[in-house]
Amino acid sequence: MVWMVSKGIRGIDMFYNLNIKGTKKWRKTPDKCPHCGGKHITGIEILCAYDGPLFWECDDCGERMLRFTKQTTVKHLRKTEGLFIDLEGMENICQQPPN
Numbered sequence: 481m482v483w484m485v486s487k488g489i490r491g492i493d494m495f496y497n498l499n500i501k502g503t504k505k506w507r508k509t510p511d512k513c514p515h516c517g518g519k520h521i522t523g524i525e526i527l528c529a530y531d532g533p534l535f536w537e538c539d540d541c542g543e544r545m546l547r548f549t550k551q552t553t554v555k556h557l558r559k560t561e562g563l564f565i566d567l568e569g570m571e572n573i574c575q576q577p578p579n
């Protein structure tokens with residue numbers, strides 16, 4: 481699953497918005513959700529932040545789990561701070577606005 485950064489929330493705000501409670505990290509998809517025990521875990525990729533899943537989300541209860549340390553996750557999310565997002569066309573994402 482791929483997420484786009486939203487208009488108002490990006491960078492560190494995005495991290496807080498994710499509301500990841502745990503500090504344990506899973507390098508690979510967790511076998512089951514530590515919160516509800518559900519086995520349907522989806523990797524979430526944030527467009528322009530990291531190429532590949534940046535964190536995991538439980539399809540059953542919505543619990544989110546870290547793939548990297550908080551520090552690393554925030555570092556990747558910070559890349560989205562300066563993005564110019566053209567909502568009209570996805571192909572223009574990641575480009576800087578014209579002067």
Ligand SMILES: [Zn+2]
Nearest residue numbers: 513516538541
């Ligand atoms: Zn769950």
